[in-house]
Amino acid sequence: MTQRLLVYVPPHPLIKHWLGVVRDVATPSVLFRSAITELGRWLTYEAARDWLPTQDTTVQTPLAACPATFVDPQVPVAVVPILRAGLGLLEGAQTLLPLASIYHLGLVRNEETLEPSCYLNKLPEKFDPQTRVLITDPMLATGGSIMTAMAELTHRGVDPALTRIICVVAAPPALQKLSAEYPGLTVYAATIDETVNDRGFIVPGLGDAGDRIFGT
DSSP, rough: OOOOOEEEEOOHHHHHHHHHHHHHOOOHHHHHHHHHHHHHHHHHHHHTTTSSOOOEEEESSSSSSSEEEEEETTTTTTOOOOOOHHHHHHHHHHHOOTTTHHHHHEEOOOOTTTOOEEEEOOOEEEOOOEEEEEEEEEESSSHHHHHHHHHHHEEEEHHHHHEEEEEEEEHHHHHHHHHHHHHHHHEEEEEOOOOOOSSSSESSSSHHHHHHHOOO
């Protein structure tokens, strides 16, 4: 089977609710931050389906032995938040993946050229090839930052087929770039918007996610 980029927009009422909250320009920073955390939680829940490695065993209930399935703790799981806005989704993701290692990647976009540059890279030199990697980045707009992140991760041995990206809003330019370069990748988004303006912002989008999360 030919690999292709998969993009899921889960039809979950809580995801729709919190998306509406973060879209609203009147939402104060403290509520915006809580809403992003909730989106991180529910999008991670959806992304973990058929992704987290499991092992089958038997447990003893108070009455009898029965089959049981557990998340396999031997297979490494990593979360990579793209700083700074990715930190907003991280808190929700961590509640569902408490044993995951956290590797921070700081990227900043030049507002004139829209090209990203890296100011912090805490990725290990090499990942175990079986590592499940979850990337948190609220906005996939022009694709510059997420493409840089994917290049860094694959260079260190990460398998795109075992990688999941969670974002709040995705736009066609970023998805097209990911599809061309990483066809085995899977993206979970609260929504997909139609356009990116000449400043690199998704329209209608939700503005600058980092500024709104941190009140700056």
